Amino acid sequence: MTVAILMGSRSDLDTMKKAAGILKEFNVAYELKVLSAHRAAESVREYVQTASARGIRLFICGAGMAAHLAGAVAGQTTLPVIGVPLSGSALAGQDALLSTVQMPKGVPVATVAIDGAYNAGILALQMLALADPTLAARLEEFRRKMTEEVLQANTGLE
Amino acid sequence: MTVAILMGSRSDLDTMKKAAGILKEFNVAYELKVLSAHRAAESVREYVQTASARGIRLFICGAGMAAHLAGAVAGQTTLPVIGVPLSGSALAGQDALLSTVQMPKGVPVATVAIDGAYNAGILALQMLALADPTLAARLEEFRRKMTEEVLQANTGLE
Amino acid sequence: MTVAILMGSRSDLDTMKKAAGILKEFNVAYELKVLSAHRAAESVREYVQTASARGIRLFICGAGMAAHLAGAVAGQTTLPVIGVPLSGSALAGQDALLSTVQMPKGVPVATVAIDGAYNAGILALQMLALADPTLAARLEEFRRKMTEEVLQANTGLE
Amino acid sequence: MTVAILMGSRSDLDTMKKAAGILKEFNVAYELKVLSAHRAAESVREYVQTASARGIRLFICGAGMAAHLAGAVAGQTTLPVIGVPLSGSALAGQDALLSTVQMPKGVPVATVAIDGAYNAGILALQMLALADPTLAARLEEFRRKMTEEVLQANTGLE
């Protein structure tokens, strides 16, 4: 395993699978896990403390409302932690965004857009590519294709 | 010790002392402690797990920004946890308020107003009074005095 | 009766029943009541003033918009008052949250998440457990089961 | 007395005096009163119930944070109630604005701008002028002068 994709609730799975999808596309191993900073705090601790030994290099954590999962993980590791604030509450993810991004001095969470699990996967790949020139090259190729697709969206526009 | 007053940073002390002040006025024992959900997660855990044995009956937790302290404590105990969102960030406590109050199903935090440490102390007393008729009677007396003071504010008004 | 579950409007019943549900699960007696701080102010007053004599130990109050019910109750008792801000307005409960939590010095409302009636019930149990060791033990057992359920959500995940 | 100017705290006096000032300018009798919806609920009730007998025709209520004063008064009278949300909290009056204006069906509060006590006085005069043609004429004259003053602000501008 290289990337741990954690989520606060099973109901977050559909969104968080988008992170898994892009990792799979790049053949990066990952595991999906439902863990709750509040309802299963001890399990979060055990999971994070043993993660490195299982090969985990970074974490992607998705949570809604008072989204503490990414912060709780970041407080127990010095590996990079990517936070995905999830909408779905009455406040449409504004609560989760602030709970994820406004971390105190010394313990950052790399926060992406509300429900931005796909981008969390891309960001994980960019981090891993720092130690993997082949992955770096594939990301550049991926970007080129994405740009092409945007431009092809013009076909038949006028 | 009966009440644990925890705060995320030493700089929160001036605000959180107001909780201590009202408890002292009612002769309820407390301890003040700087603990950080992110920068000292293990200590939070140890503190909470041993709190009951030291006589702690409830927690008052003040924190700012992505204020996870109250939630982190609440995730490790079934004693009541009172959360005090602290201002002082660029967002004036809006981040701390949402991070404290929007807890997920099963793990409540009893949240008071932004910087409302004094009221957190009152709320703690109200909870403790459920098992202490003398304290309950003193709270009623305290309320009567407070009402009188409000009305005395009219002296010389017109 | 031990817990009063009050709501500002009959239309709040579906949400507020979640507080009743968890109390019932723990065999704690409660009464559900529609009372309005604005449209039936006198009844709120009479209800609160006679509550203690009927055995009420704490209040759970749910209201939306300019949600004054919890505050109005808290202004007439020194028993603990739990506030549940309800969504359903154009502002999705942001108005109710601020109207409930931002109480002035001396009169706290223990506020839970927007629409967090279930957690209000849990918080009520935590408060009552301060005077009831059996209830405290049952809450710990309940927490353990909740943690297990979260972890079982991983079944078949990968 | 014709107009009751109520405020939640003595510290609101400087702002609320602006309502008194404009009423004095129009020779409309008023009384200033510190009353708290939460800390002196019973006094609010007594005050409102006896107000009509003392000649009070309408209320101006200023309060901050979870500003319930205007709503509490409105719930106990069918006279018009003007609400002045006060800033001064961490949220700069956003909490007071929503707590004042978002009243439920059947019990309106005529809300003016944050800290808009002066305008509350003008609005009171406009309401009273409905039954007082002389006052109505004076308000028109007052408006004309105000317009002139705005235009005179151009003197020496270029």
Added chain:
Amino acid sequence: MTVAILMGSRSDLDTMKKAAGILKEFNVAYELKVLSAHRAAESVREYVQTASARGIRLFICGAGMAAHLAGAVAGQTTLPVIGVPLSGSALAGQDALLSTVQMPKGVPVATVAIDGAYNAGILALQMLALADPTLAARLEEFRRKMTEEVLQANTGLE
């Protein structure tokens, strides 16, 4: 005609009819009018300037987004103006609320809740009752019935 009910767009009619409904219930004459502060500024001016002569005593103005209608009317009369911020924009009426309530010194708008046209009607009646004791008595009776209805909502609750 006694009350002018103005709205910025025909699409606001369903909401604004609630103001008309309660006025009709009290036999207060009104007229409904679509006028736009921006798209028909001249007509607003003519309408307001001739309103008094047609017997209009006060205005109820509903508008959404940058809701200027109430303010534009208030700038051209010294009769009371009630503003109803309408939702329906991307911002759910937050824009209309601030555009309606945050009026400058000297020109108040009596603002009610977002989409609160019904309460605007009640507020209009309360203002008119200042000069009409019969109406005042009927409003008190109306309030009593409303309170009863709230309490009857408890039937069969437990």
Added chain:
Amino acid sequence: MTVAILMGSRSDLDTMKKAAGILKEFNVAYELKVLSAHRAAESVREYVQTASARGIRLFICGAGMAAHLAGAVAGQTTLPVIGVPLSGSALAGQDALLSTVQMPKGVPVATVAIDGAYNAGILALQMLALADPTLAARLEEFRRKMTEEVLQANTGLE
């Protein structure tokens, strides 16, 4: 005169002078005027209706709170109107921003940043340059210099 720079209050002058300053730098004639959409509505109307005859080609309007000035002008002309939301209220210009930008269908206001009077001047020049190739060339030169200044900010940085 080519550009009318209008403001709701004399106290807005310091901010709005920045629009004048950049116009002066480009030798574009302007007039500064204090006009209030609410307190001097008739004057706004007269001013706008005669503006074209005086050579006015576009308007820059600065106002705070329920900032209606730009919208009021836009409703009475088909010349371009640039709106500058001004801070200075309790809400720091959030109210002015929404009141200025959220205009209804058919009557746009070209809104710039809160307190962005300088940029309003630049935008005015860009519009005027559509009919003035010399001005267009000077704007390009101006941009080049601005870019150089940004890059010179690096001098002595490391």
Added chain:
Amino acid sequence: MTVAILMGSRSDLDTMKKAAGILKEFNVAYELKVLSAHRAAESVREYVQTASARGIRLFICGAGMAAHLAGAVAGQTTLPVIGVPLSGSALAGQDALLSTVQMPKGVPVATVAIDGAYNAGILALQMLALADPTLAARLEEFRRKMTEEVLQANTGLE
């Protein structure tokens, strides 16, 4: 071509077509283009740098979320740029509004309402009319008809 209508994604087409529609009604030539400030930055640059030579006189740019398209274009031209913040994100366009309007000193974007593509078209026409008296006259006629339509909305209202 006279006006470039750019959008960040093909999915924005339905909204942005409203800008095209009003331009077509006035026989002003335009081109619709999908370009992304982030996913096709180089194409934006090439497009803007060659736009002037193709006759483009101004830009209308619609984008959602961290809506950088209008700003990116404005940073590469001194022609006027109109920004249309698009809703559709969890934050309902609040993010796009702030990302579009809060431009730094020297590089304005003329921002219209959230999803206000139609008004962006009107604003473009108003700008072009500065150099085109016929267009100016047609805009005045258009305004007159719009006003009539608003007033005709009263047909059968009472």
Added chain:
Amino acid sequence: MTVAILMGSRSDLDTMKKAAGILKEFNVAYELKVLSAHRAAESVREYVQTASARGIRLFICGAGMAAHLAGAVAGQTTLPVIGVPLSGSALAGQDALLSTVQMPKGVPVATVAIDGAYNAGILALQMLALADPTLAARLEEFRRKMTEEVLQANTGLE
């Protein structure tokens, strides 16, 4: 050079130096650069395109208001980009936060707290440590010291 620390304006230097400070503490080479996405777009492009050749492995970008710098860089590289939303505008960094974090699909920015330049430096180190076991070990040691410091803040507390 390993890390590029970019900022939109020289006035951002004091905040952004905190990122430099922590990198220096870990002996990681960096360069500080003032570049503006809007006022010096071409320079941003050149800088980013040549960055890799100069050894740059990742970017830290601080900007305020419509903070596009991080996004503009991210659109031109597949190296990791860390965004620091800066306060200092009327909106206290809320605009910068949303402009930085709400990036579209495919182009993430790893966003930290408002004014969180220090944490941006820590996050950069965590990313670089993925390819540098010595750095990883030093980060763990650094965390241990930070935890100790938090706990030492308790000295003399009671």
